[in-house]
Amino acid sequence: MSQVLSDPLVQARNWQSVASFIDHTLLKSEATAGQISRLCEEAAFYNFAAICVNPWWIGLAVSVLHGTPVKVAATIGFPLGANHTTVKRFEAVEAVRLGARELDMVMNIGALRSGDRQGVQNDMIAVAEVAHAGGAIVKVILETPLLTLEEKILGCQLSLAAKADFVKTATGFFGSATADDVSLLRGVVGNQAGVKASGGIRTAADANIMINAGANRLGASAGVAIVRELGAPEFTSQQKH
Numbered sequence: 001m002s003q004v005l006s007d008p009l010v011q012a013r014n015w016q017s018v019a020s021f022i023d024h025t026l027l028k029s030e031a032t033a034g035q036i037s038r039l040c041e042e043a044a045f046y047n048f049a050a051i052c053v054n055p056w057w058i059g060l061a062v063s064v065l066h067g068t069p070v071k072v073a074a075t076i077g078f079p080l081g082a083n084h085t086t087v088k089r090f091e092a093v094e095a096v097r098l099g100a101r102e103l104d105m106v107m108n109i110g111a112l113r114s115g116d117r118q119g120v121q122n123d124m125i126a127v128a129e130v131a132h133a134g135g136a137i138v139k140v141i142l143e144t145p146l147l148t149l150e151e152k153i154l155g156c157q158l159s160l161a162a163k164a165d166f167v168k169t170a171t172g173f174f175g176s177a178t179a180d181d182v183s184l185l186r187g188v189v190g191n192q193a194g195v196k197a198s199g200g201i202r203t204a205a206d207a208n209i210m211i212n213a214g215a216n217r218l219g220a221s222a223g224v225a226i227v228r229e230l231g232a233p234e235f236t237s238q239q240k241h
Helices: 015-019 033-046 055-065 085-098 109-113 117-133 149-161 179-189 204-213 223-229
Strands: 022-026 050-053 071-076 102-106 137-141 166-168 194-198 217-220
Touching: 015 204, 015 223, 022 033, 022 194, 022 223, 033 050, 033 055, 033 223, 050 055, 050 102, 055 071, 055 085, 071 085, 085 102, 085 117, 102 117, 109 117, 109 149, 117 137, 117 149, 137 194, 149 166, 149 179, 166 179, 166 217, 179 194, 179 204, 204 217, 204 223, 217 223
Parallel strands: 022 050, 022 217, 050 071, 071 102, 102 137, 137 166, 166 194, 194 217
Antiparallel strands: none
16 A cells, blocks of 8 residues: 555545545646646546636636536636736636636735735725626635735735635745645634635645645646545546546
8 A cells, every 4th residue: 555545644535525625727828728628628537626727728628628517717817916906807707708617816915015905805806796796706816925924814804805705825836835824724714715725736645734724625736646646547538427
């Protein structure tokens, strides 16, 4: 038995359970249509919660995933969060129109760190209103590796005030999620919002640590490797879903 499968922390959850937490993610700028299609097929095969892609690929993802329970998530204001609010709002309008049902928006990090609470909250509200009107949910990416403890807490509080559905640790561009950050975010939002851990989650052990810390969604590009560690079958695109 492998070290991973012999670890009681990992063994406590089967691969199907862990798969239900995963947003199967491909956000590389060089990603191709073929790679996005494969991402979607893998997500349907393993019954991941969602796929997460850049807005250009929403239409393709919706097409490939038609008839499956897997949601299409798209990034908004990614990866820096420094777009004007009007631009983020328009990006959200287009994402929902094209079929995205989850929007992962990057908070205006610089504005938060400058003390502009109202500006940050208005930015979140603009996207949340569009999403909710279209039957979608919003996850606010705080970019925890760049924030102080106080800023992380404030980011969560503003997200709740804006009626965001999730707070999310990071884009993965500036550092990885930590169990301490996930625990902190869960402590602040309680049951009022979900917590998505993202950045550096590459193994089944990583996934279980984040879930145990309070995450109820995991952003990972290594979703297939994670569930395969736990005994999931090898992906085959011939299988019908």
